[in-house]
Amino acid sequence: MKRLGKIIRGHRKKAGLTQKELADLSGVGKTVIFDIEKGKETVQLNSLMNVLKTLNIKLKVESRLMDGEEVINEES
Amino acid sequence: MKRLGKIIRGHRKKAGLTQKELADLSGVGKTVIFDIEKGKETVQLNSLMNVLKTLNIKLKVESRLMDGEEVINEES
C-alpha cells in the first residue's frame, strides 16, 4: 500500500499541484493527501476515490473468477 | 462504485460464505460487509483491503502517465 501513495504523489507532482491544492480540488482536507501519500490505509474509500478522480487514475479489480478486469471508479 | 459491491458479493457467494463469515475472516464487523456490498463509499480503505485479500481479488491502478497497470494490494 505504500505503492499507491507513491503513485499518487507522482501524479500530483506531474500535475504541478501542492498537497493543499490537490486536497481542495478533491474536496478533502490536506491531511488526507498527506496520509494517503504516506501510505496510511485508514482513510475513507470515498476520499481516495475523489483523489484518484482528480488525478485521472483508474481503479480496477481482477480475480480468477472474473474474465479480465473491471474498472470500478467510473460513471454508470 | 456499486460495481465493487456486486463483485464482492459474487465472490463471497461463490466461496460459500455468509456476510458474517466473510466479516470474521477479514477481521471486520458484519456491518462493513453489508455496507460494502450495498455500495457504500464511506468505508475505510483498510477494511476493503482486508476483504479483497480474503476473497483473492486484486486491486490495480492505471493511468496514462503509467506504463501498464500496477497491483496495489500485494505484499512488498
Add this chain to the structure above:
DNA sequence: AAAATATTACCGTTATAACAGCAAAATGAA
C-alpha cells in the same frame, strides 16, 4: 406449507478519521 438460515435495517456506544491551525523541517529558488 413451515422451519431454518441469511440478509437487510436500525440503534446506542465507542473508536477513530477528518479537519483546521500552527509550527517545525525540508526543499527549492533567487
Add this chain to the structure above:
DNA sequence: TTCATTTTGCTGTTATAACGGTAATATTTT
C-alpha cells in the same frame, strides 16, 4: 546564503464509521 514555498508533524475538536445487539424481511431448505 537568504527567502519563499512546501511538506511533515503535532494537537484539540468535530464528525462519523465501526461495532454488537436486536428485530424485521427475505431467502433457502426440509
